[in-house]
Amino acid sequence: MGSVTRMDPRRERPETADDIGGVAPRPPCPEMSGPVPLPRRTIEARDRAAIIVDVGTGELGHSLTLPGTPEQTAVLRRYMAALALLPAPKSDVLQGLVSELFTNAVRHSRSGLPGGEVVATLHRLRGRVQVRVTDQGPYGDVPGTPHVREQDLEREGGFGMRLVAMQADRWGTLSEGGRTTVWFELDRG
Template sequence: MGAQVRRLRLPGRPEQVRTARRFVADALGAAHVHRDAAVLLVSETATNAVEHSGSGGPGGHFVVTVSHTDAWARVVVADEGSTSIPCFCRVSVESTEGRGSELLDGCASRWGFTRGPEGSHVWFDVGTEPSETGRHPLPDRAEAVAGGAPGILEP
């Protein structure tokens, strides 16, 4: 059976992060083995879209796409872009912010982002489904595009 795909466009407001979580939970269904991890990570990535991109500005929006089978899920959060460079830095134990990359590292099988003139796409995979070659059918770990040139980001 092929992957199922669902997409939802949301206004770039903080209260819409809850809607993004519910959307991913509903798309995967209560029995999906990776549902909780996907919901946690979409909460983080949607919050970042609203707080750190043009999506959080007047009239802004972000798009959540869920692709999944029973064994894996990929979630992509597309935002309206930013002029700042994402920070994948370590934070102090007292900090209440800046743990997004640690969550992605700890809960996702793979994750990464692309950035272009139209905006950014942050994606993560939970679970794996081997292809005929024994590799996951989706791109490798932390793929990044900055300024139009592909590169690898090691968080």
């Protein structure tokens, strides 16, 4: 089954549905012969899709809620690598991408404010691993959607989403309930 881990030594609070996100069951699919290839993700805005979880596998995923501080990046990397069960090269990619998304959540959202949190979820699905990083939403009333910036070698930073777009097999964003989720998938093969 799945697990929910809360990494918050400062205070305790009851778990809520917001901590792990709801999962809606899908009707069972007929068995297919052989693996079904999934389309490669592009960076076009029209290619964004909702997060779909195959609950038929019995694996509901693992969720970790971390304080929105930069020191937690290493904790998240180790946690995700241990749960993903990917070969070394893919595990390295997963750790790099989850670090980028966590750092972006801390730098560019309310998750980086005192008391802020970031929720990271990992799902081992048939033939792939899906990771979601959810922040507490943008500062103020100005909505912001994570996106790939135009390449500018003179600018410092701004390459995180480009790395996700280049290294993940699929990725996307979802804004819901004032929170922003960036997700990516890595194929096992």
